[in-house]
Amino acid sequence: MKIFKLETYKGYSIFFWIIFVSILGIVASLFYSQNKIDQSTQIKSSLDNIYFQKTIKEITNSLNPRYTEKSYISKSGDTHQTIINKLDLSKEEKAVLLSTIADEKSLKILKINQKFTFKFDHLSEQKIVEFIIETDKKNEVLFRKSKTENKFLSEKIKKNFKKKLVYKETIITNSLYNSAIDLGIKPNIIIEFARLYGFQVDFQRDIWKNDSFQIIYEEFINENKKIVDTGEIIFANLNLQNTDLQLYKFEYEKNKIDYFDENGKSIKKTLMKTPINGARLSSSYGKRKHPILGYTKMHTGTDFAAPIGTPIMASGDGKVTKAGWCGGGGNCVKIKHNSKYQTVYAHMSKFGRGIKKGKRVKQGQVIGYVGSTGLSTGPHLHYEVIENGRKVNSQKLKLPSGKILRGEERKKFEVSKIKIDVLKSDLLLKSN
Numbered sequence: 425m426k427i428f429k430l431e432t433y434k435g436y437s438i439f440f441w442i443i444f445v446s447i448l449g450i451v452a453s454l455f456y457s458q459n460k461i462d463q464s465t466q467i468k469s470s471l472d473n474i475y476f477q478k479t480i481k482e483i484t485n486s487l488n489p490r491y492t493e494k495s496y497i498s499k500s501g502d503t504h505q506t507i508i509n510k511l512d513l514s515k516e517e518k519a520v521l522l523s524t525i526a527d528e529k530s531l532k533i534l535k536i537n538q539k540f541t542f543k544f545d546h547l548s549e550q551k552i553v554e555f556i557i558e559t560d561k562k563n564e565v566l567f568r569k570s571k572t573e574n575k576f577l578s579e580k581i582k583k584n585f586k587k588k589l590v591y592k593e594t595i596i597t598n599s600l601y602n603s604a605i606d607l608g609i610k611p612n613i614i615i616e617f618a619r620l621y622g623f624q625v626d627f628q629r630d631i632w633k634n635d636s637f638q639i640i641y642e643e644f645i646n647e648n649k650k651i652v653d654t655g656e657i658i659f660a661n662l663n664l665q666n667t668d669l670q671l672y673k674f675e676y677e678k679n680k681i682d683y684f685d686e687n688g689k690s691i692k693k694t695l696m697k698t699p700i701n702g703a704r705l706s707s708s709y710g711k712r713k714h715p716i717l718g719y720t721k722m723h724t725g726t727d728f729a730a731p732i733g734t735p736i737m738a739s740g741d742g743k744v745t746k747a748g749w750c751g752g753g754g755n756c757v758k759i760k761h762n763s764k765y766q767t768v769y770a771h772m773s774k775f776g777r778g779i780k781k782g783k784r785v786k787q788g789q790v791i792g793y794v795g796s797t798g799l800s801t802g803p804h805l806h807y808e809v810i811e812n813g814r815k816v817n818s819q820k821l822k823l824p825s826g827k828i829l830r831g832e833e834r835k836k837f838e839v840s841k842i843k844i845d846v847l848k849s850d851l852l853l854k855s856n
């Protein structure tokens with residue numbers, strides 16, 4: 425019995441050992457996983473640590489490549505000098521580049537949208553090893569640093585690209601940018617599109633769901649049928665709440681290209697200084713004694729005296745944000761032209777036909793008629809220009825001048841417009 429008991433005890437002890445070992449195992453694994461959490465929070469906090477980040481930056485900096493490239497596309501107002509001055513180079517090196525460009529006859533005239541590409545060697549004192557200037561989309565000049573002298577050798581290169589005109593159209597479902605990207609339109613074309621429409625459209629607020637656009641632009645295709653570059657926008661139409669805003673590319677003088685609406689008006693819209701015909705400026709912007717209130721007050725607009733019923737025009741394209749009673753301003757209309765400019769027209773006797781909040785108006789369109797409603801001593805138009813939310817003197821505004829094509833230019837434009845319209849229907853047929 426005794427022996428038997430002992431044996432049973434021994435059996436039990438093995439059982440205890442097994443329990444003990446497994447508890448030990450559980451504790452150890454718990455300890456290990458806790459340790460792991462601690463470790464990962466430690467790693468995370470050291471990643472958040474600014475010194476560590478600095479170190480990472482230094483490491484990656486020292487791993488920066490020896491050669492880098494920088495590209496620039498010329499804009500209106502640029503000169504070769506202003507472009508070269510953007511580069512981080514010594515005065516002497518800039519001078520060498522400038523005289524090299526000046527010596528190249530094919531680069532005499534700097535055009536808009538010319539592409540410049542500079543290749544930098546960060547280990548060399550004279551940083552630029554080569555640079556390329558596009559003369560047009562099919563030709564470029566390559567300048568290579570001479571191995572023996574501090575000068576560049578030039579070489580004209582013909583790019584074997586084919587120009588293709590592309591037509592795209594879509595309904596805007598979420599954002600203009602996303603809808604355009606979904607269509608496969610390259611970002612630089614979208615940016616140019618937004619720039620061209622920026623004179624008349626506030627992209628933050630004016631684009632609604634189910635608005636649409638059409639666009640024709642150039643693409644350049646290499647021998648392998650790959651799109652290597654995009655050219656210019658030839659035509660575009662942005663349909664906002666059932667109003668078409670069209671633009672046509674037109675070369676009105678040699679090398680002078682602009683975009684015009686269907687009536688030959690440049691889309692670079694200016695605001696009219698006097699949005700009324702046959703009126704006399706009766707009170708200008710500035711401090712004055714208020715004719716009704718009696719005390720000196722800032723006059724934040726310009727007054728034009730005119731007989732009751734004289735038509736008042738929208739001073740620029742835009743969207744009516746108010747057409748109603750403005751208290752002291754009487755019957756007034758407020759127009760938003762783009763993200764920067766708004767105009768206000770006060771004391772009207774009545775509003776123009778169909779003028780109400782949300783309506784899109786064209787420059788010169790009648791929006792109301794002179795009256796003397798609100799705080800007014802006699803029939804006049806009180807006109808205000810608001811720039812970035814601040815009232816400014818409309819008579820001293822410097823805005824881009826909107827060219828209007830007339831005479832011979834207009835005739836040529838009409839021909840070019842018809843050609844583009846024909847092209848549009850051709851491309852539309854092909855795309856369907």
Ligand SMILES: [Zn+2]
Nearest residue numbers: 725726727806
């Ligand atoms: Zn006034």
